[in-house]
Amino acid sequence: MTAQPETSETLAALRTRHPRFIYRSYHLSRSGDALKIGFEFETEPGIIFHPDLTIPGIAPSTWEQCPPEVLNNLAFHLGLMEIPSYWKATCSPEIVVEAGPLDEWQRTWWTDLLINGMTEFFYVNRIPFTAPDFVTIRASHPGTAAPPIWPRDAQRSGSPGRILVPIGGGKDSIVTIETLKKHAVPFGCFSLNPMGAARDIVRVSGCRADHVITRRIDDTLLRLNAEGYLNGHTPFSALIAFLSVTSAVLLGYRRVAVSYERSSNEGNVSYCGREINHQYAKTFEFEQKFRAYAATYLAPDVDFFSFLRPLYELQIARLFARLTPYHAIFRSCNRGLKQNVWCHNCPKCLFVYAALFPFLEPDAMRTIFSEDLFAREDLAQTAFQLLNLAEQKPFECVGAFEENIAAFDLSIRKLRAAGQPLPPLLRLVEAQILRNGTDPADLADPTDHGWRVHPLLTSWNEQHALPEELAGWLRAELDEASQ
Known part of the structure; x- marks a missing residue:
């Protein structure tokens, strides 16, 4: 270029x-x-x-x-x-x-x-x-x-x-x-x-x-x-x-x-x-x-x-989902930083929403975001950027492509397992990258995470500088969340 x-x-x-x-x-x-x-x-x-x-x-x-x-x-x-x-x-x-x-x-x-x-x-x-x-x-x-x-x-x-x-x-x-x-x-x-x-x-x-x-x-x-x-x-x-x-x-x-x-x-x-x-x-x-x-x-x-170097963002989101006292107060959105709000329009908001959705109930998601971002068809291009379907990954602190795919995949599986219709954004995402010609019935079991998801949620990166004792504590948290 x-x-x-x-x-x-x-x-x-x-x-x-x-x-x-x-x-x-x-x-x-x-x-x-x-x-x-x-x-x-x-x-x-x-x-x-x-x-x-x-x-x-x-x-x-x-x-x-x-x-x-x-x-x-x-x-x-x-x-x-x-x-x-x-x-x-x-x-x-x-x-x-x-x-x-x-x-x-x-x-x-x-x-x-x-x-x-x-x-x-x-x-x-x-x-x-x-x-x-x-x-x-x-x-x-x-x-x-x-x-x-x-x-x-x-x-x-x-x-x-x-x-x-x-x-x-x-x-x-x-x-x-x-x-x-x-x-x-x-x-x-x-x-x-x-x-x-x-x-x-x-x-x-x-x-x-x-x-x-x-x-x-x-x-x-x-x-x-x-x-x-x-x-x-x-x-x-x-x-x-x-x-x-x-x-x-x-x-x-x-x-x-x-x-x-x-x-x-x-x-x-x-x-x-x-x-x-x-x-x-x-x-x-x-x-x-x-x-x-x-x-x-x-x-x-x-x-x-x-401290978190061994983990993907999606794994961290799973650990954070259990920390309910913080749900209403944390903010990851850079655009809304000074106002202490989620802007609901940026790649960071959509990424965090997708990463937390598989692990939280609807009431908890409303407590955090006050809006269903998966209902926002206008966020399709942002989703495609997160999923490696656009020219570049957003210049934000978001997950790796593979875990972004996993987050959307898990969200789709969760809704299908509950017998709920997919909101507009997830329908677009499923059509673009996740279904790959698979019958939706094959996605019904939320415990069958598939090759994209299960290895990622239990993955551990050995490239880190974490002291041994602290690494053991973090591993234990990961194991506990996986049960």
């Missing part, structure tokens, strides 16, 4: 006009128990950005014991992770890091994240990004042999068993925290600029350690967007990785459990000979790369892993 001429012309003009993006500095300040980190970036010539982050709840002992160079290293890395959000406005061909040192391996690592984490942005803006000199990261200071990480020789405070769990508002992190609660594991909740659903989840969970991090985006970026500069998707989950590990160091946690599933490993579309994956920063590939980086340059005693 070739770049659209109008975007190519805009891109070329921006890169010529703004040849360098510079990470100039960061600064730290303390206000009570909170650490505020400010950054200065410049898009040459003369476009200055000053975003900031605030991490509250830091204990007095941490302020006393944490070496200043460690705080500086953590802050420096959070600034590195902010670069994609501001660099994307111009895609300047050179990124200069003046704020701190980077060795060659780090520069390669950050270039890899920038390219792979921004592929959706490149695709949507029709930017050809595969040339070796598309972007170069240069550091003003070479990396040191021993980065300032804590501890190196001494142990810091914090229980080895405590787990910090990022909360976004959806069902996945709920399954994580409820499984940890079941086994009396001490945990804290981490949220970044939380909306209503995330706050409600923390409240219902009974979590007493609620860590709310504030991130402020510089208004200058919003102004540039309004003026026609480039805009689009950035690897937000990579920011969560760096910010959650930093918070773990400062707040006394030794483990960070994100809630990313194996479904995120599947891409959306191909472009410029590369796979474009909306969820790249949630993939096992990135998880492994980040774990290696954090162990060397960030926090060697913080274990970062995805």
